[in-house]
Amino acid sequence: MVSNSIGQHLEKVRQINPLIHHITNYVSVNDCANIALQLGALPVMADAVEEVEEMVSLAGALVLNIGTLNKRIVDSMLKAAKKANELSIPVILDPVGCGATSYRTQTTLRLLEEVRVTVLKGNAGEIGTIAGLEAEVRGVESGNVTGDLVQAGQKLAARLGAVVVVTGATDLILSPSGAATVSNGHPFLGRITGTGCMAATAVAAFSAVAEDAFAASVSALACFGVAAELAAYSNPSGPLSFKTAFLDAIAALQPDQVTNLAKIAYI
């Protein structure tokens, strides 16, 4: 039943073409724009304080990604997200590198305090840091996390009133009322830059059309992982060939295909 809804969510993204407003880093921004388009959404990147409120008002979801943050951008994030809250537009926060520097950690905590985040999506190190576990973060890469991430993540979700997504070989989707895993994907996703950022864009696109953020996150990550598997079947000659094949697979993804191939478990 739920995996039927994945295909329906994907169809809805393609029918509605939600505008996804990104305030994001300059490393993976082109990839985020392209995955939004391949899913059927419309990306827009706008970070000027003069326009973010107006831009987010047109959007179906807002992505905040702190990958290359600075003071100007953080001010714009706060302004955009408050407007999104006012208009009940989903806010997806990707706390890239949270835990690596105190500026990233403090900015993440400030955003979570001043803004109602709909989905908090990070890797184990980033989410572990926010949840108060001992976590290692090397730059923007996840390291070891000590403790029960599922339990800590679910507590965090309850405290924030948000869905908490932990991406990895098996993705965790945690909410106060339920939890799921998605075990689609391929190791190549870890060999290229920007896949975490692209996953946040996918979650945003589905959040703009789905009935709730938990279902949206599950569907988005299943589509993401299934596309990676299909791309790997095409036998790419390396990680960068895989990247092209992955985005092409997103574009070609069929609703019933993702329904059939999704590996979702509710825990």
Added chain:
Amino acid sequence: MVSNSIGQHLEKVRQINPLIHHITNYVSVNDCANIALQLGALPVMADAVEEVEEMVSLAGALVLNIGTLNKRIVDSMLKAAKKANELSIPVILDPVGCGATSYRTQTTLRLLEEVRVTVLKGNAGEIGTIAGLEAEVRGVESGNVTGDLVQAGQKLAARLGAVVVVTGATDLILSPSGAATVSNGHPFLGRITGTGCMAATAVAAFSAVAEDAFAASVSALACFGVAAELAAYSNPSGPLSFKTAFLDAIAALQPDQVTNLAKIAYI
């Protein structure tokens, strides 16, 4: 005769290797640099107020693209463009997302007022907005435009003393004294991010070498569209494979090939 000149323009870009100074967004900037190189031009991206006058003085054309504008960048655009005007260096303005937010619309109008623009290139929504038509702009995507875009665009061209280019399935090239359409291209161009920005770079490269901006715009868009058609013939497995094939096709484009395949009409 004119389509002969397309091939000649392309040859000239490859002989002269004009430097194209970009002040542009951080989403498609890598693609703009690569299309400039594949055409035979030299791209340079420089947006610091301290250096834009000196950099543009070395250039064959200046591209102003407001895709991710902010106050600092707009100041640099004004400074660079005034210097370009002083030196009679062509200025190509790409008003990305004009109409979506008042900041983008006002910045576009300010640039058009304070600077002499050689070519104004946008999609239907952006140009419609500037021309005073009712136009829908969703983020940076064109929506419906009500009214006669050819007539309004030609009036705008006369008022600005500029060439107005409207990209789409059929491109419009409008000047006070004439108008043309280019109907080359492929739907895949609409499926990847940055193709509009790349088209502006192409127009800039040709403007740096051609006898006038109208002829340069026609030639640039014909080369762009023909390369898209040739890339599609290679049967790419999706939009991102197409993107690679498209840039490779630009690199391989032969002058007589583009002369033969160009679909230009003067209206």
Added chain:
Amino acid sequence: MVSNSIGQHLEKVRQINPLIHHITNYVSVNDCANIALQLGALPVMADAVEEVEEMVSLAGALVLNIGTLNKRIVDSMLKAAKKANELSIPVILDPVGCGATSYRTQTTLRLLEEVRVTVLKGNAGEIGTIAGLEAEVRGVESGNVTGDLVQAGQKLAARLGAVVVVTGATDLILSPSGAATVSNGHPFLGRITGTGCMAATAVAAFSAVAEDAFAASVSALACFGVAAELAAYSNPSGPLSFKTAFLDAIAALQPDQVTNLAKIAYI
């Protein structure tokens, strides 16, 4: 013996996975991140003055690339590099476009004065400018240089107490006590944007693990050039296909393969 060490250096990058902190331009930043990953290093891009000292403290090397410099970024570069000096972390400076504008030249000279640079890597025009030769720089492309670049570069190396790398068809690696050439590579490297920046990332990754910066630079450029040759063997249909093949070749590079194919001469 030395070419054996190339393979060993590559193996070490893959074992240690050094974090490479970049303060770099927004044009080629994604490519730099990807080449770091394909070599086995971990890239992180962080330019906020609030965090650069903390980030560089975690890093194995720091890349400073002035491709799209501005005042904010230059302040961060100085702060990060001084911290790196304090901690004996190698600093790789890529003076992109030095010579094209006085802002770039002065910023380069200021960085070289205030900071101890481990490796200065540029094209002939950039290094020629710094070394006081008559050099032409068109935007970010190298032009003609008058004079003996090897001699001038070696003097510069002695004055700076740094390794000076001049990339080109034949790369020069110059130090006060020795000099080498690497003649691997392929003309396609000059047909796409960002290869110079990627070479700096490679030098940084090897500098983080090798016994000294001279050996690191030789190994990095040999790996870079051998990967380009292997990519060209796959018969790419143009420069952008080559780019994908090149990064895939970096990922697949075997230590003994690079040891066998490296074309290094000590001069």
